[in-house]
Amino acid sequence: MDRIPILKFGDALLVTIQVDMHxxxxxALEEDLTTxxxxxxxxxVLIDISTLEIVDSFMxxxxxxxxxxxxxxxxxxxxxxxxxxxxxxxxxxxxSLSGVRTxxxxxxxxxxxxxxxxxxxxxxxxTEDDDRRPA
Amino acid sequence: MDRIPILKFGDALLVTIQVDMHxxxxxALEEDLTTxxxxxxxxxVLIDISTLEIVDSFMxxxxxxxxxxxxxxxxxxxxxxxxxxxxxxxxxxxxSLSGVRTxxxxxxxxxxxxxxxxxxxxxxxxTEDDDRRPA
Numbered sequence: 001m002d003r004i005p006i007l008k009f010g011d012a013l014l015v016t017i018q019v020d021m022h023x024x025x026x027x028a029l030e031e032d033l034t035t036x037x038x039x040x041x042x043x044x045v046l047i048d049i050s051t052l053e054i055v056d057s058f059m060x061x062x063x064x065x066x067x068x069x070x071x072x073x074x075x076x077x078x079x080x081x082x083x084x085x086x087x088x089x090x091x092x093x094x095x096s097l098s099g100v101r102t103x104x105x106x107x108x109x110x111x112x113x114x115x116x117x118x119x120x121x122x123x124x125x126x127t128e129d130d131d132r133r134p135a
Numbered sequence: 136m137d138r139i140p141i142l143k144f145g146d147a148l149l150v151t152i153q154v155d156m157h158x159x160x161x162x163a164l165e166e167d168l169t170t171x172x173x174x175x176x177x178x179x180v181l182i183d184i185s186t187l188e189i190v191d192s193f194m195x196x197x198x199x200x201x202x203x204x205x206x207x208x209x210x211x212x213x214x215x216x217x218x219x220x221x222x223x224x225x226x227x228x229x230x231s232l233s234g235v236r237t238x239x240x241x242x243x244x245x246x247x248x249x250x251x252x253x254x255x256x257x258x259x260x261x262t263e264d265d266d267r268r269p270a
Contacts, residue, residue, distance in 0.1 A: 005151055005186045005216070007241045009144075014241075016140055016151045051140045081140070106142045106149075 004029050006036050012044035012113050013037065013075075014106065018051050026062045033066060037073045044113030045070050046106055050081025060095035067099040076101065076116055078109040139164050141171050147179035147248050148172065148210075149241065153186050161197045168201060172208045179248030180205050181241055185216030195230035202234040211236065211251055213244040 004025070007014040013036055015029070033045060047063065049055065067077035078101045090097060103109035139160070142149040148171055150164070168180060182198065184190065202212035213236045225232060238244035 003186060005153060005183060007149075007151065007183060007185075009241060014142075016142065016153075018140060018151070018153050048140060048142060050142075051138060081142075106144060 003032065006032055008036070008040055008042070009046075009110070011042060011117065012046055012110060013040070013042045014046045014048070016048040016051075021059060021062060026058075030062075030066055030069060034069055034073060037070060037075045042075050043117050044110075045075050045077045046109045046113070047077065047079050048081045048106060049079060049086070050083070050105075052086060053083065055082075055086045055090055057093050057095060060090055060093060060097065064095070064097060064099055067097075071099070076113055078103050078112055080104065080106050080109040138167065141167055143171070143175055143177070144181075144245065146177060146252065147181055147245060148175070148177045149181045149183070151183040151186075156194060156197060161193075161200075165197075165201055165204060169204055169208060172205060172210045177210050178252050179245075180210050180212045181244045181248070182212065182214050183216045183241060184214060184221070185218070185240075187221060188218065190217075190221045190225055192228050192230060195225055195228060195232065199230075199232060199234055202232075206234070211248055213238050213247055215239065215241050215244040 004015055004017065004019075013033065015033070019025075021029070036042065037045070045066065047066070052059070063077075063079060070077045077099075079097070080103045082102060101112060103112050139150055139152065139154075148168065150168070154160075156164070171177065172180070180201065182201070187194070198212075198214060205212045212234075214232070215238045217237060236247060238247050
């Protein structure tokens, strides 16, 4: 088992990281995620890291990488369930995960994605001549 | 890492099984799940097994066990993402998972839990003197 399952939830994809990632697994996850984002037209990627007690620089860069690629495909990445100790370690490592948004848990992460999407829709609608949404 | 994360989603809890379970892990999962069901007042448990290529009799009994315990705590268990080969193996092993409901994916599983709950609420309301829902 060297693939991490990607679950679809409405407009978003959910990934729970439960094992220590190695190179090949990280690459496979990034590939699978991009395929699914396009396949489902997903607007958000939720990555749950609540079981991770340690996040090293490899994992930090992986999260940043996933966020960058997802953004190019018009999907927002939200990392959820980060432990306080992990946050401290990341800052100490100089990894601020600037491209990644965070939320306390999956539900709040999902709300964040929905709200961001709605705000974008409103902004898009504002640029139209009338109030109707583009088809 | 020998604990499987349990994510809360509205009225339901979500567990993704990604690794081969051993005894201690299965016991820990059952304990954690029951604690969370009570803590959040959850009405459903979704268990995603989409990455599992093999489900042996140990895993089959574990799923049955979780379903039985959850039912006692008024939560429905839905196993989602079962591969066709796994379904065939389970039947061949004589494990029909009679106490477990199944759904093709997480979204359908969630719908199933919501629908079951609504049907129960209607049934409960019907036993009242008037149509108002009990407080």
